[in-house]
Amino acid sequence: MLNVDTGAGAxxxxxxxxxxxxxxxxDARRLRLLETREGLPEILWVVLISGxxxxxxxxxxxxxxNNWAHALMVAALTLVICxxxxxxxxxxxxFAGEAKIQPDAFEEVLRSFEQD
Numbered sequence: 143m144l145n146v147d148t149g150a151g152a153x154x155x156x157x158x159x160x161x162x163x164x165x166x167x168x169d170a171r172r173l174r175l176l177e178t179r180e181g182l183p184e185i186l187w188v189v190l191i192s193g194x195x196x197x198x199x200x201x202x203x204x205x206x207x208n209n210w211a212h213a214l215m216v217a218a219l220t221l222v223i224c225x226x227x228x229x230x231x232x233x234x235x236x237f238a239g240e241a242k243i244q245p246d247a248f249e250e251v252l253r254s255f256e257q258d
Contacts, residue, residue, distance in 0.1 A: 181234040190230065194223040 206212040
């Protein structure tokens with residue numbers, strides 16, 4: 143006759159499931175860390191910068207009677223496009239640099255786990 147301790151079997155199943163979940167969490171963390179080192183693809187930078195150059199170049203085709211107004215419009219558009227490209231570059235690595243994602247939300251979740 144076979145002795146089967148159902149309590150030990152259930153404990154082993156729970157242990158196995160917990161271990162599986164910990165491996166899944168570890169794998170997800172490893173993937174997140176890998177993604178933090180990856181920036182924007184180079185082709186995207188080429189498209190963004192060349193698109194900005196094309197847009198600013200097209201503004202020279204619009205003729206205005208007042209050259210100062212035309213120069214001001216071109217300068218303003220150039221400034222806006224450069225600002226957008228700078229912002230995209232700042233957020234290329236979201237977990238490092240000046241504009242980075244802070245761990246406040248993760249720390250709040252850890253505190254709530256500790257309270258439970």
